[in-house]
Amino acid sequence: MEKSNRFEPIEAAKQFVDSHFPNCQGAILAGSVVRGEATDKSDLDIVIFDQQFPTSYRESFIEFGWAIEAFVHNKMSYKQYFENDYKRARPSLPNMVAEGIILKDEGIITNIKREADELLANGPEKWTLHTIMLKRYFITDALDDFIGCSNRAEELFIANQLAELVSEFVLRTNQQWIGTSKWTVRALKHYDPLFAAHFVQVFDTYYTDRKKNEIITFVQDVLKPYGGTLFAGFSLGKSNSN
CATH class of the missing domain: 3.30.460.10 (Beta Polymerase, domain 2)
Structure with missing residues (x-):
């Protein structure tokens, strides 16, 4: 042009x-x-x-x-x-x-x-407790995959998925608008600049040094006020009929 x-x-x-x-x-x-x-x-x-x-x-x-x-x-x-x-x-x-x-x-x-x-x-519609439970389960599933993964290529994409899931979770549980791409970090900064800076630092450390611990702790801390990680007892679509 x-x-x-x-x-x-x-x-x-x-x-x-x-x-x-x-x-x-x-x-x-x-x-x-x-x-x-x-x-x-x-x-x-x-x-x-x-x-x-x-x-x-x-x-x-x-x-x-x-x-x-x-x-x-x-x-x-x-x-x-x-x-x-x-x-x-x-x-x-x-x-x-x-x-x-x-x-x-x-x-x-x-x-x-x-x-x-x-x-x-x-602001957006408030998440129900059921939706929060679903999102906790999917974040837990991705986090377990991340912890157990030893393939760098696969690990990168799992980390990307975690970043997307966790950013959505934090924003929506605080009744904030979400975004995609560059708008994700802008939405996080609008919600809480200090939290956004910490979020970026945690994932940047992983991408730079391949150190997983900061991401693992960060995700667990995000979920903690809502009951923590969720696997045992989770059920989706089960009928109560005999």
Whole structure:
């Protein structure tokens, strides 16, 4: 991509909206450029609200010196995405709407932003005791595999699985939103910066020195307030009928 011909991000976004969605009712620029975290590889994330489209869709472009991701919704489809994001506890679209800069508004964006703000402030649905038990079991299973593994290649992937399971467990038991990839550590930092730093240090030590003990102790400590590791007595799908 030719960076020398790159427009300023807001100008590029406005030009893009005028070119591709001239009749839309609203548009928002979100993503790293809005948060002040843009890099040379950053793109422009633009949420479009256009009533002419019967369903939502996503499309990628390279224009005005930028990679551009368009997330297109009508005035109802975004509500289903909000609901789905709430259920999976990963508020991708609500975050984009809440943090975004308004590029165009024909009287609808204020209310949509308010919906996003309220959803984010309320947090995800609280885990049930049954869900916590299930997650304890799956973490225990992965931890036992990690402890017993002597194959470095397999061990790396088990460690990755543990990191994912434990981060989800910590965030959801504290009624926090979760994320994937870079958003996982951002979610952990939002919850507790000191805990997030410890989490990273524990896994970094393992990846660097192949020392398992810190991860083992860390995972056990995370589970301890909820009853610790769980194997004996766990049952799933068993019928009570004779």
